[in-house]
Amino acid sequence: MEEASSSSGKFEFDVFLSFRGADTRKGFTSHLYDRLKLHGISAFMDSDVLQRGQEINKLLDYIERSMIFMPIFSKGYAESRWCLKEITMMVACQRLIIPVFFDVEPAEVRDQIKHFAPAFERHKRDANMDQQEVRNWRRALKTVGELSGFHLKNDTIGDEAKLVLLIVKRLLSEVRKLPFLLPPEDLWLGGVDAHVEEVKELLSKSCSTVTFIGIRGMKGIGKTTIAKAIYNDLFLDFEASSCLFDIGEKYQRHRELELQRQLTRDILKSDERIYSVEEGRSIIKHGMKAKKVLLVLDDVDDSCQVDALAGGSDWFGDGSVIFITTTDKNVLLECGLSEGQIYNATVYRLLVWGLNEVKEAIDTWNSVT
Incomplete structure (x- = not known):
């Protein structure tokens, strides 16, 4: 993972990318991360090393050091407890969240149905799980699922490259790194x-x-x-x-x-x-x-x-x-x-x-x- 400096003196990173690695790491999220770097936007994207060797508290610390949060919702997002902890932390921070509905619908995130339902059934049956935490995950997903963001199917008819450009343009505007800042x-x-x-x-x-x-x-x-x-x-x-x-x-x-x-x-x-x-x-x-x-x-x-x-x-x-x-x-x-x-x-x-x-x-x- 590459350390970066945010355009805001208050934060280390402009944007924190939350995603399930098995779903999008080697495709969409990697392309997005590279394009963000190209245009001077500092993004946090966790590495395999971090996932294997560091505590979740370390990852949550990176969330606190980021200005904008971007969860990339894929079909397997709710399978990852890390992702669910991240989304809960993002909501708690009360900063700008821009969701990306990659290959799921907002309703699936909001109501934990279809692709999100099996994962939550397993979390519910797991005797070792803190069910209060599971309820917190559900509330966080409901909150973010109601936010306006980007939708691969609706915004670009499935064109991932075009979606990357739309996201980069939005983030350039949010972090005031567009070529020209208008009065x-x-x-x-x-x-x-x-x-x-x-x-x-x-x-x-x-x-x-x-x-x-x-x-x-x-x-x-x-x-x-x-x-x-x-x-x-x-x-x-x-x-x-x-x-x-x-x-x-x-x-x-x-x-x-x-x-x-x-x-x-x-x-x-x-x-x-x-x-x-x-x-x-x-x-x-x-x-x-x-x-x-x-x-x-x-x-x-x-x-x-x-x-x-x-x-x-x-x-x-x-x-x-x-x-x-x-x-x-x-x-x-x-x-x-x-x-x-x-x-x-x-x-x-x-x-x-x-x-x-x-x-x-x-x-x-x-x-x-």
Whole structure:
């Protein structure tokens, strides 16, 4: 077992994984654990050594040192007294529990029926068992079985890989390790989520193997925040991803090679030196064409900037998505985007502006469009 440090100073682990080893250790739980580590989430997953050589009290101590609990309910979960002790301890700690109903239904956990029933019959008949403890196990399972979590059959139609991604995304949000943490005012106004869903709907209508989407709106309306929120929502679905911000400003300061170098570091994991824009174009194009890439080009004010960083569909592997934010619709049209590929962010954040600022912004917007 590998020791880890949680993102919270209060806890050693971000998440404690509770599971029956014989059911999921070498499959789903192992894949989930590896993916969590990949994204910087510290997870406790007990080892065979711990099960053989250490007391249950040691395992329960790891529960107390974890911020979030994730029981992975399989058909044999209730066969394990260790698992039942873990779930009881989790409920007693009164922290966030996110259950995963792997190959059982929530009702089986909640009411100890079907696959859970035989195990509890054996616990009940065991003369050496403390029946008060068995009743505690039942109450804990009832509590957790009523919680909202993840369901392999319902959420991903049995696709374990997709379920892993959903769980990782949820945990990244809970431990605040998403690529971008959005300001609280952007969240409570409720503007971001609506825009993200509308942009994703636009994306879903694309018939291209590589999709360019433009996000256009007046300065300060929240295009960058929308792009960050979309990136948070989608990045796990891609082999590689990158966000390049303030592109227009950096071009004005002749820092275009810096942008190309950042892109090669993010996507190609390379620190190769770039000495000209043309050389950078060649390196980026040949390096990305076999990858499924998510790319955000933010605050573009000239089509030549897009040409230097994402020159065309043939630069990317199938399934790639490129978002371009700009105040100038003509930039998007010059890049070959159609009206159906352009999202107009026209209302977001107006609530946080004063009336004078809104009027001034709209007047300016009308004068340039």
